[in-house]
Amino acid sequence: MKSISELLFTHPRFKEREHWVRRSYPENKVVITEGECGKELFIVMRGTVRVTGNIELEGGSTVHPGVCDLGAGAVFGEFGGLIHSLRMATVTTVTECELAVIDGDRLHEFFETHSRIGYQVMLEILETVAERLTSTNRRMLMLLAWGLKRHDIERHL
Numbered sequence: 001m002k003s004i005s006e007l008l009f010t011h012p013r014f015k016e017r018e019h020w021v022r023r024s025y026p027e028n029k030v031v032i033t034e035g036e037c038g039k040e041l042f043i044v045m046r047g048t049v050r051v052t053g054n055i056e057l058e059g060g061s062t063v064h065p066g067v068c069d070l071g072a073g074a075v076f077g078e079f080g081g082l083i084h085s086l087r088m089a090t091v092t093t094v095t096e097c098e099l100a101v102i103d104g105d106r107l108h109e110f111f112e113t114h115s116r117i118g119y120q121v122m123l124e125i126l127e128t129v130a131e132r133l134t135s136t137n138r139r140m141l142m143l144l145a146w147g148l149k150r151h152d153i154e155r156h157l
Contacts, residue, residue: 003073004124005043020102025093034090039104041081044074047097051089078125
């Protein structure tokens with residue numbers, strides 16, 4: 001199956017500056033911030049971005065663990081673009097980047113008139129989300145096992 005960028009950017013009616021814009025970002029620039037409301041989704045055209053979370057520790061300090069790095073062809077901000085939700089993570093450029101910024105409302109309009117391509121794009125997004133959820137679940141269980149061992153709780157289970 002084709003990637004999301006192949007499906008969209010090769011379609012003759014999905015036009016730059018009408019449905020999406022190309023933006024350049026310097027290294028170490030925050031693109032989206034966890035907790036903000038968003039209605040765009042992004043596709044990395046060139047460069048690398050890093051997805052980080054915010055974890056508040058006791059005493060009020062915060063750490064920002066890296067979740068993953070995404071390169072060319074990767075999609076992020078898909079929930080904001082599709083359902084206009086709060087951002088679930090912060091995304092920062094690691095290198096100079098060129099990103100396709102797709103307005104969620106324009107994407108919905110495009111899908112209404114091009115339902116076949118919309119269906120294919122949604123399947124690709126669903127696959128991406130499922131892969132990320134599987135990875136997150138695996139990491140969470142590994143951290144839980146580490147915590148149980150570290151605090152000698154596993155012997156009580």
